[in-house]
Amino acid sequence: MLSSRYVADLLSGKKRATVRLGIVRRDREAVIHSGGRIVAVAEVLDVRYKRVAELDDFDAELDGYSNVEELKRALRRHYRGIKDDDVVSIIVFGSVKPVDLPDDWAYGGLKPYELAELALRRLELTEEERRVLAAVAKYKSVRRAAVKLYGSVERRRAIRRLLRTVARRLSGDLRSSSR
Known part of the structure; x- marks a missing residue:
């Protein structure tokens, strides 16, 4: 930012x-x-x-x-x-x-919290991925999730990286399920 x-x-x-x-x-x-x-x-x-x-x-x-x-x-x-x-x-x-x-361009047009909610429902996730995505979904903000999880906004980049990763995974998952 x-x-x-x-x-x-x-x-x-x-x-x-x-x-x-x-x-x-x-x-x-x-x-x-x-x-x-x-x-x-x-x-x-x-x-x-x-x-x-x-x-x-x-x-x-x-x-x-x-x-x-x-x-x-x-x-x-x-x-x-x-x-x-x-x-x-x-x-x-x-x-x-x-x-x-x-700002939501990298997430397939979804807001970060919408992407997090979708990933939580559709993907197999590690415990840490689930914890981070649940915070984004709950607080409806990458910034607020970073503060709640890590005590500062400095880890937003890691959260955004995870969101881009799950967006790619969901994109592949949705394409394969429509065949």
Whole structure:
């Protein structure tokens, strides 16, 4: 999720990276959500890990800031309670393709909670998958489910990844059952 104030910088190339609290797993691309929409798909060139205290001006400039102090102030506003010894992921982007899609596009047009409810009824799931999908269905929000399950919004990406996975599984399941 990217604050709407940074979307123009991302699309113009001024913002060539993003710094996120914690360890973010590297994917080939990142789907950028902002304001309830998918606004871009970015190629991921690299993911590096540092402690907040180790961030430097180069990291700040990649993320569209003038200097490291400005970056750290922004991180402290966004992640209340972040400490200098916390690990952050620096996700470096290559090409960025602007798109304008509804947030539910990746879920076959279903809202996340609708997809979760369908998956709970139709798929064989692990206990953890069932627990996560049940939270999405109950709270009708990926954000609220992340807070209830993990204590913060930072794990939304993992929940979205699971939702995309079950959407693909359901798509195959529905195609095979209609034959």
